[in-house]
Amino acid sequence: MSKLLQSQGPLLALLGLVLLFSVITDSFASWGNLGAVLEAAAIPAVVAIGLTFVLMQASIDLSVEGVASLANIILAITIANSVTATDIGLWAVPLVLGVGLAIGATSGAISIYVRMPSLIVTLGMWLTTVGLAALLYPGRLPQILDTRITGLAIGKVWGLSWIVYLTLALIIMALLVEKHTRFGRMCRAIGENEPVLVMSGIKVIRHKIAAFALAGGCYAAAGILMGARIGVGNTQSGVGLLFPSIAACVLGGTLLSGGHGGVRQSMIGVLILVTLRNGLIMVGVDPLLQSALEGAVIILAVAGSTWHLRRKIRVIK
């Protein structure tokens, strides 16, 4: 029993929350609200996928907000829009994803070759990309006119927008990469014990750079989906993505210390956070107190889910 609690704690917490909100409110357990929860979870889930591979390796990436904003702006000014004359059509999508991958790979390479903690490198990258997004901003809010992008948010199939389906497809791909590729297994191994891998002659460096590149690509994808949803290019579009997505990964069991968790766990974490946010509104908690309750839940959930790891002599930073 206690073993089940340990391994499936976050999932049980999610089910418990769903059950609790369904019992105490009438409006929570409805198809419409389920859809709302999934819509709200989609973009944080895309960010959390990328973050998961980095966290599994015991590194961290803080550049989400900058990279997503930059991706959003580049998309908005290169596709058909109301301000600039450029229109490269759907080529904007691979362009933006490529920029994301390149930024991620740069962070990874700097961290490894210049030997600096990823926390600092990606903090620097966060500010740099925020600044670049602001520099590229064409002065007036560019409205995205290409309906193939905005249609992702407007067009619905079975009550859910294409954003949700694209996210689901991305989650499945990420799960396959995690379970069935050498890179996926290496991510966990690097977090568990990197020196041993290095000594066994494994080229750790390329797996580490790949994780940062993948993360950058995911943030760029989040920026594109954000563009589809808000329909404009905004330098602030990525703001507010960082802390919830890190919190979601940690809540689900992808620990910052590396080697634990995975995509499935992080997705459960995202759902916990979104369900909580949604449910608290349904219950009628003062929206001004939202972030206070979220904060308390983050602390309690992490304390609860890592309780079994407690030891007398343990370094906690």
Place this chain on the structure above:
Amino acid sequence: MDATLRFLRRNGAVLVLLVILAAVSTAAPGILRWRAINSLLQDNAPMLILIVGATLPILLGCLDLSIAAMASLAAVSAALLSPVLGSASVPVVVGGAAALGGLQGWLIGRLQVPSFVISLGALGIFKGVAMYLTGANMVGITPGIWIYDLLGSRSFGMSNSFLLVLIVAGLFAAMLKFTNLGRNIYAFGANEIAVYISGVRRDMVRSFAFATSAGCAALGGIMMISQTMFASATVAGSLLLPALVGVVVGGTAISGGVGGVLSSLIGGLIAILIRVGVTISGLPPESQDVAFGITILIAVALTTDRAKIGVVK
């Protein structure tokens, strides 16, 4: 070569400060006038005191993400309490903040949850409470209260807020250098297990470090309202990043055990000068962030002591 590198590592931050100062003052000699310097220091005193406080948890190898939210909460509470308590609202708020910070430090050890998570949760809690207290509105402060007037004014031609920053930084620097507690903080950052085995109470050290960072953050919030005479739940929210940037650029290593309060203060001055430099050089204000980002990368690349890092994470 080695000697040059070592010299750079030890004095890197000061050199960077001097280079930027030289560049900025060639471009705009006016910046070196006493009045300009003074008003810069006064405007940035809240950020500088946050930087001073944020140094101690980082010396332990921890991170306090709740400082900016705490500064906002303190500003709001001080504004709400000032009609009742008058000048006494300042010690009450700073004391309360220190207690909340100490609680965070204690919880890290008790719950064995990383400081990143505890202080992230605390950030949410402080922000929510501040929003709730103000109803998401501005709160004005009653004019004519002695202590706020004092912080907002000048003596010996210097902003009192900035003088307070210097006093607090001096006290902490002396504490770190001359007391057992100070030496324990460095030892904790360098090797926590060794500190534990030699009988130091880790909870105490951690609580102290987080109490000081929260107390300094509260002082920062109070300085802000003494200048603007109003507070809101998000008044200091944007200070978190510049504060962490200042600490790190100054040469205090995120991995703990290396650095100090005075280096952080230099890092803070660098951050201020970059902002000024971008503004007067006629570059678009948006390039400020790019300049910040690149400066962090270069400064840290120069000042990190690689001997301590076995595996780069």
